Amino acid sequence: MLSIGDMSRRTGVKIPTIRYYEQMKLIDAPERSEGNQRRYSKAELERLGFIKHARDLGLTIEAIRKLIDLSTRPDMSCAEADKIASEHLAFVQARIAKLKRLETELKRITSCCSSGNIDDCYVIHALSDHSLCEDVH
Amino acid sequence: MLSIGDMSRRTGVKIPTIRYYEQMKLIDAPERSEGNQRRYSKAELERLGFIKHARDLGLTIEAIRKLIDLSTRPDMSCAEADKIASEHLAFVQARIAKLKRLETELKRITSCCSSGNIDDCYVIHALSDHSLCEDVH
DNA sequence: TCTATATCTCTAGTCACTAGAGCATATGTA
DNA sequence: TACATATGCTCTAGTGACTAGAGATATAGA
Structure with a gap:
């Protein structure tokens, strides 16, 4: 399990920005530790990496949201x-x-x-x- | 004397943006008509044109403010x-x-x-x- | 156990506008 | 002169994508 700081170091996304993405529902609200701190899985690390990459390419949050949405519907055409x-x-x-x-x-x-x-x-x-x-x- | 609408049409700067520039002190608060509407002079039209051009070039408001400041101090070096x-x-x-x-x-x-x-x-x-x-x- | 570091929530600020509400004024025609 | 329409006023709040700070709590290592 990764803390928000681990996520930040691994992806290069700043901590407040990760929380912002959660608020914008780009990433799901993760599990919490007993003391209410965020704990992430590997899958969540990957998604954050995806978002970072797309943002670096200049895609808007809205466009990224669409791509994420698409990727969770495996039957969809990739057109x-x-x-x-x-x-x-x-x-x-x-x-x-x-x-x-x-x-x-x-x-x-x-x-x-x-x-x-x-x-x-x-x-x-x-x-x-x-x-x-x-x-x- | 030009109304704010005239200024907008002549420079391509939208009316709310002109008021915003006034608020940001990029342009001086102009004279007013009896009914409290803004009335601009030719000099003010020119300054707005200057600002528009600089913004089109991507200069920030802050940079433009500096340039305006410089241009009103004719003794200054242009370096x-x-x-x-x-x-x-x-x-x-x-x-x-x-x-x-x-x-x-x-x-x-x-x-x-x-x-x-x-x-x-x-x-x-x-x-x-x-x-x-x-x-x- | 203590301490330093990390994290929490919440609010507000950034830049350069843009939108809208709810009025007031100006202009042109009848 | 009356009226309709266009134009203008102030004020507040919203945009996108974060960033900063306050003040409190949690965790990790010595």
Whole structure:
């Protein structure tokens, strides 16, 4: 049996976050010791690892809840699970594209600041004048 | 003189958000009409545009507050402003790198799901078994 | 047994908004 | 001028995914 601290060390999920996941019903309320402390099984460790991994990948709590739900219905087609992951992939790709455009503009903004006076500051100037952007947003 | 709705239409910042910025002291409390409605000047429109642009670039409210503060002290060197923008550039670049690693893993996860049964579902399986990751995280 | 560490519950705070209730004001047309 | 509609006001509370802190209790090792 594992304490909440053991779970935390093994998965890298912080203790308050584990309790938060329990509250959000991502994990079941575990057994308790005589003194009311949480005691987890190996299966619960695995589920927390699953959640951690999915969160690291940026999946929302809601998406993870769906995946867990799916995995407990072994008769279900996995098309649904694939859909969740695929949608998230598209989301990640869109975010990369957007950030790359921002990177371009930030590079442009920061590469020109050489004067000593704020009146000529290209950073401030560029941020004020949207028309300087090359249709970035 | 512009109403809050005019400001919103011209900058693309939603009305409650404008009021929120006022509360956060990013913009000064504007004049009011006889009936207590906000009335803005051109200068205030420009400042809101500045804030919008900076937010679109992902700068935090706190960073924007600093930039505004800097821009009202015309004697200051702009090195500080450049530092804020550069730091943010580094942040954006780090995020791009991280998202690209996630993209790789998500692609791998979603490209193999072909079986009809959840027991064989690669998505669920891959998310459960961290060791399948190629040291992505 | 003592002490240090771990855990408990509960509340509130974070960021950057967003939503809604319940009014008051402004604007345009008849 | 009367009215309808649109716009605005303040205030409170909610979002997601945690994080922090208070104050009490439990457990493990010397």
